Amino acid sequence: MAGKLRFPRVKGWVCMKTRAAVLRDVGKDFEVVELDLDEPKAGEVLVRFVASGLCHSDDHLRTGDIPVRYPIVGGHEGAGIVEKVGPGVTRLSVGDHVVTSWLPVCGHCRFCSRGQTNLCDLGRFLYDNSLPDGTFRYHEGSTDFGQMCLLGTFSQYAVVSEASAVKVEEDLPLDVVVLVGCGVPTGYGTAVKAGEVHPGDTTIVYGVGGVGINAVQGAAHAGARYVIAVDPVEFKRSTALTLGATHAVASAEEAHELAQQLTYGVGADQSLITVGVVSEEVVSAAFAAVRKRGIVVLTGMGGLATKTVHVSGFELTAFEKRLQGALFGSGNPFDDIPRMIELYRAGKLKLNELVTTRYRLDEVNQGYEDMMAGRNIRGVIIHEH
Numbered sequence: 237m238a239g240k241l242r243f244p245r246v247k248g249w250v251c252m253k254t255r256a257a258v259l260r261d262v263g264k265d266f267e268v269v270e271l272d273l274d275e276p277k278a279g280e281v282l283v284r285f286v287a288s289g290l291c292h293s294d295d296h297l298r299t300g301d302i303p304v305r306y307p308i309v310g311g312h313e314g315a316g317i318v319e320k321v322g323p324g325v326t327r328l329s330v331g332d333h334v335v336t337s338w339l340p341v342c343g344h345c346r347f348c349s350r351g352q353t354n355l356c357d358l359g360r361f362l363y364d365n366s367l368p369d370g371t372f373r374y375h376e377g378s379t380d381f382g383q384m385c386l387l388g389t390f391s392q393y394a395v396v397s398e399a400s401a402v403k404v405e406e407d408l409p410l411d412v413v414v415l416v417g418c419g420v421p422t423g424y425g426t427a428v429k430a431g432e433v434h435p436g437d438t439t440i441v442y443g444v445g446g447v448g449i450n451a452v453q454g455a456a457h458a459g460a461r462y463v464i465a466v467d468p469v470e471f472k473r474s475t476a477l478t479l480g481a482t483h484a485v486a487s488a489e490e491a492h493e494l495a496q497q498l499t500y501g502v503g504a505d506q507s508l509i510t511v512g513v514v515s516e517e518v519v520s521a522a523f524a525a526v527r528k529r530g531i532v533v534l535t536g537m538g539g540l541a542t543k544t545v546h547v548s549g550f551e552l553t554a555f556e557k558r559l560q561g562a563l564f565g566s567g568n569p570f571d572d573i574p575r576m577i578e579l580y581r582a583g584k585l586k587l588n589e590l591v592t593t594r595y596r597l598d599e600v601n602q603g604y605e606d607m608m609a610g611r612n613i614r615g616v617i618i619h620e621h
Contacts, residue, residue: 251272251273251274251275251375252272252273252275252393253270253271253272253273254270254271254273254374254391254392254393254394255268255269255270255271255391255392255597256268256269256270256271256309256310256374256381256388256390256391256392256597257309257310257311257390257391257597257600258271258307258308258309258310258381258390259297259298259306259307259308259310260306260307261306261307262298262299262300262306263298263299263300264298265298265601266298266310266390266600266601266604268597268598268600269376271309271374271375271376271381271391272374272375272376273373273374273375273391273393273394273395274373274374274375274395275320275322275395276320276321276322276325276395277322277323277367277369277395278322278323278324278369279322279323279324279325279368279397279398279399280321280322280325280367280395280396280397280398281318281320281321281322281325281328281334281395281396281398281401282318282319282320282321282393282394282395283314283316283317283318283319283334283336283393283394283395283396283401284316284317284319284392284393284619284621285314285315285316285389285391285392285393285394285619286315286316286317286410286411286414286618286619287314287315287316287410287411287414287616287617287618287619288311288313288314288315288389288390288414288616288617288619289313289314289389289414289415289417289418289419289446289614289615289616289617290313290446290595290600290603290604290607290612290614290615290616290617291312291313291418291419291446291447292445292446292447292512292607293312293418293537294310294311294312294384294390294604295512295604295607295608296537297310297384298604299539300539301513301537301538301539301540301542302537302540303540304362304364304365304382304384305364305365305366305382306382307376307379307381307382308365308381308382308383308384308388309374309381309382309383309384309388309390309391309394310384310388310389310390310600311384311387311388311389311390311391311617312336312338312384312385312387312388312389312417312418313336313338313389313414313415313417313418313419314335314336314387314389314394314414314417315333315334315335315336315404315410315411315413315414315417316333316334316336316410316619317331317332317333317334318330318331318332318333318334318401319393321398325398326398327398327401327403328398328401328403332403333403333404333405333406333408333410334401334402334403334404335401335402335404335410335413335414335416335417335573336387336389336396336400336401336402336417337400337401337402337417337569337570337573338384338385338386338387338400338417338418338564339353339354339356339359339385339400339563339564339569340356340358340359340361340368340386340397340399340400341353341356341358341399341400341568341569341570342356342357342358342399343399345357345358351568353568353569353570354563354564354565354566354567354568354569355563356399358386358397358399361386362385362386364382365382365383365384365385365386366382366386367383367386367395367396367397368386368397368399373394373395374388374391383396385400386400387400390597390600390617392597392619392620392621402569402570402573402574404573404574404577405577408577411591411594411616411618412587412588412591413577413580413587414616415446415587415590415591415614415616416573416576416577416580416587417573418446418447418564419446419447419450419590419614420450420576420585420587420590421450421564421565421567421569421572421573421576422447422450422535422562422564422565422567423446423447423448423449423450423451423452423453423454423510423535423565424450424451424453424454424457424565424567424572424576424585425454425562425564425565425566425567425572426447426450426451426454426508426510426533426535426562426565426566427439427441427451427452427454427455427458427460427506427508427565428454428455428457428458428565429562429565429566429567430531430533430535430560430561430562430565430566431451431455431506431508431531431533431560431562432506432531433454433455433458433459433460433505433506434458434459434460434505435458435459435460435461436459436460436461437455437458437459437460437461437462437505437506438460438461438462438464438495438498438499438503438504438505438506439455439460439462439463439464439504439505439506439507439508440464440466440491440495440504440506440507440508440522440525441455441463441464441465441466441476441481441508441510442466442488442491442507442508442509442510442511442518442521442522443466443467443509443510443511443512443518443536444465444466444467444469444472444473444475444476444481444484444510444613445467445472445510445511445512445607445612445613445614446590446612446613446614447510447535447536448465448467448476448508448510448511449472449475449476449479449590449613450590451508451510451535452465452476452479452480452481453479453480453585453586454565455480455506455508456479456480456481457480457579457584457585460505461482462482462483462495462498463480463481463482463483464481464482464483464484464485464491464494464495464498464504465477465481465483465484465485466484466485466486466487466488466490466491467484467486468486468487468610469610470486471610471611472610472613473485473486475589475613478589479586479589483498488517488518488521488522488525489521491521491525492521492524492525495525499527502527503525503526503527503528503530504525504526504527504530505526505527505530505531506526506530506531506532506533507521507522507523507525507526507530507531507532507533508522508533508535509522509532509533509534509535509536510535510536511536512536512608513536513537513538514534514536514537514538514544515538515544516543516544516545516546519532519534519544519545519546519547520546520547523547523551523557523559526557527555528555528556528557529555529556529557529558530555530557530558531557531558531560532557532558532559532560533560533561533562534559534560534561534562535561535562535565545559547559590613590614591613591614591615591616592606592611592612592613592614592615593606593611593612593615593616594615594616594617594618595615595616595617595618596617596618596620597617597619597620599617600617603615603617
């Protein structure tokens, strides 16, 4: 593997070549180009990616819903093998298999010290997409490229912080466990942690894509009596019924009526919003569907400047309903990623069934076209080297 690396000297720094899918600006499609990649610096590792999941968040880069610095290497759900380590790296060694975490974890900031590692202060770098030292590793001539979530998994190779890579066992299929880097723990935690699903609960999941399908699995594992999956795409509804949903409907209106029937007019215990683009309509519907002291969890995203939460303050106060945001499912990447793998090994968490289509890197735009058309639960890029 190491023999495939090219490290020519270029103007005083060491670089190699890598093919990557990049976005040059808002509204542009992904473009596959060859970039120069610096060698890892202190606390960093070079990863040869085997697979990368196609998550809706990368389409948010294209639409501008997530504000970032352009140009940028896409991809934030990856699995691969460590090829080189920089000075001072202690967590990882050459040859280690890793799943990347799109949320870096320093382990010692105010939030990490409180166990809220999904809110680690290193997350501030997610907006300009430089690595934690404030510099960039990808270059095209004199142009620097950022890395989506400090990763850039739509590249054959990436230099990432060791705070963003979780070691996994070498016998695991990387093209499958790649999903535990984002979609699986985000959806699962949306139900189990942020949503606080308990045995006997009635849970509604709005949007059954790569995140929502795992909210379905999480709610079922937590013992929900009824799990109502909501999606306009019949393929996604039928898939949800095989992975823990007890009911599947096409609209929020149907879900509300069904929850009322199942709970004798009380309402759902949780409404979990995992749609690709959050709107005022889905938030209002989710808020209306929950009971007194019910929880509405917002995991999906809309545009930064878009106001999507407009609910009755009277109802919020009088019924003590709760609106809860969830980042990475309110979880801990370095605990939850191994935990998801343990559940997968035990046959209690479905991963293989989530991968609908595998693509080559050059097919990245087709993958997103398929996602937006509702043809995939999760698409995965298989890197060729």
